[in-house]
Amino acid sequence: MGRRKENKVRYQLFLPEELSGRFEALAAKPGASKSAILVDALTAWLARQAVSELEARFSVRLDRMSLALGRIERDGHILLESLALFIRYQLMIQAPLAESDAAARAVGRDRFNAFVARVAETMATGSRTFGAARPRPDDRA
Structure with a gap:
């Protein structure tokens, strides 16, 4: 029984000499192959690109929401402080019944x-x- 061959596309690429030397040294380690290294590296790079694209898309909205939540929190503190001062004032000036x-x-x-x-x-x-x-x-x- 032969191994089932995955659909793969062949690419030819050119690397700078320094990077090529490092790549060859990494591929020479037991259990490593050039194709597997390139697949892992390209997959990781594309995943980072997708994350940064999502971050760019949502960062403006998240910043706007953070500012709005900050204003809501500030307003809540102002309201609570105003209510506390009003109640304290009322309790101080009102005679008990x-x-x-x-x-x-x-x-x-x-x-x-x-x-x-x-x-x-x-x-x-x-x-x-x-x-x-x-x-x-x-x-x-």
Whole structure:
């Protein structure tokens, strides 16, 4: 039974003398052949070319996305810091309610529930308080 021969194409190429000497020395090692060395080298070179082509194609987009994520992160930090300072300020200036003041507690609970409902509505619709295209009719300055 003979070995099945793969479809191969013959090439003739010219190498500089220095590179030719190194190539011959590498091919002289046991288990190495000139064809196998050239196939491996060409395969590796083409793979690097494909990677650099993909990198060039996607690097601009990835850079743009990195900048956008950086802005989102910065905005998130600003929002969190603003909220923390506002809450701290409110807790410092607001007097605590008396346990017996049920009416004030009910008003506070209603205001909190309205606040939570408004946040939920804003998140559900995707609208934004800052930079909104048009103010809602029930918004008061």
